Amino acid sequence: MKKVLMFLILCTVVVSGQHNWSAFKIGFFSPQASDGGLILGYQGGKYVDEYIDIGWSVDWFNKNYTDKSLANQFNEFNPGISGEVNELRAKTNLHDIPIMFNLTGYFDAGRRLAAFASVGVGAEILLVFYRDYQNPDEDELKGAFDFSWRLSGGVIYELGRRSELILEVGYHASEPSWEFEVEDDLGRKRVFERKYDMSGMMMRAGVKIFY
Numbered sequence: 001m002k003k004v005l006m007f008l009i010l011c012t013v014v015v016s017g018q019h020n021w022s023a024f025k026i027g028f029f030s031p032q033a034s035d036g037g038l039i040l041g042y043q044g045g046k047y048v049d050e051y052i053d054i055g056w057s058v059d060w061f062n063k064n065y066t067d068k069s070l071a072n073q074f075n076e077f078n079p080g081i082s083g084e085v086n087e088l089r090a091k092t093n094l095h096d097i098p099i100m101f102n103l104t105g106y107f108d109a110g111r112r113l114a115a116f117a118s119v120g121v122g123a124e125i126l127l128v129f130y131r132d133y134q135n136p137d138e139d140e141l142k143g144a145f146d147f148s149w150r151l152s153g154g155v156i157y158e159l160g161r162r163s164e165l166i167l168e169v170g171y172h173a174s175e176p177s178w179e180f181e182v183e184d185d186l187g188r189k190r191v192f193e194r195k196y197d198m199s200g201m202m203m204r205a206g207v208k209i210f211y
Contacts, residue, residue: 019047020211023166025059027204031172032197034065034094039202043102051106057120061096067194093129093139096198098122098148098174112158120150124174126196144176144196156208164208173199 023043030036038061045055100122109115126144152170159165177195 021045021047021053021055021208022211023206023208025166025168025204025206027168027202027206029061029172029200029202031061031096031200033067033195034063034092036200037061037063039204041204041206043206045102045104053104053106055102055104056100056122057102058097058099062094063096064091064093066091091130094196095127096196097125097127098150098172098198099125100148100150102150106156109155114156114158115153116156117153118151118170120152122148124148124176124198126176126198128194128196130194142178142194144178144194146174146176148172148174148198152202159207162210166204166206166208168202168204168206170202170204171200172202175199 021044023041023045025041025043027039027041028036029039039059040061041057041059043055043057045053047053100120102118102120104116104118107115107117124144124146126146128142128144129139130142150170150172152168154166154168157165157167175195175197177193179191179193181189181191
């Protein structure tokens with residue numbers, strides 16, 4: 001009797017544990033603001049039932065690039081300065097960190113295979129190292145924030161009793177920005193807006209682990 005009771009307790013723990021999961025993802029993200037590059041992500045969730053789960057996610061995208069649009073604005077503002085200097089002023093190193101809450105639905109697609117569709121909403125944290133206008137050899141740090149949303153879908157393949165392979169394609173939307181004022185050699189001032197359109201497509205793969 002004790003053995004049967006212990007077995008039932010163990011089964012209960014395993015089944016309830018299967019409702020929680022974590023996923024680690026890696027892939028390619030191509031936002032409008034910069035060239036595409038590597039994106040890393042972590043996601044956690046809990047099943048409401050066998051077809052729906054809720055959870056949260058955090059991602060990290062880093063890119064070094066020259067903001068050509070801003071460099072052109074600097075050229076128009078101060079045409080006497082060489083384009084190379086203004087390109088140096090427009091150099092940017094950004095770290096994009098979306099933190100989102102997600103709702104996901106699952107659909108049977110075959111033996112050990114399921115399709116899913118997910119919607120996410122949250123906040124975008126953008127940390128930007130940019131060049132000071134007056135001293136373009138020096139870096140300045142600025143943080144920007146914005147609302148973000150994401151639509152994604154893909155397939156999940158069951159690797160084992162407690163692990164799955166994820167293949168995902170999605171669209172992410174957000175546009176953090178801020179304004180700043182610069183002054184040229186003649187004392188003229190102008191307000192520029194640094195806008196980072198972080199909207200774009202992403203393709204990722206990952207591993208999902210139940211616990």
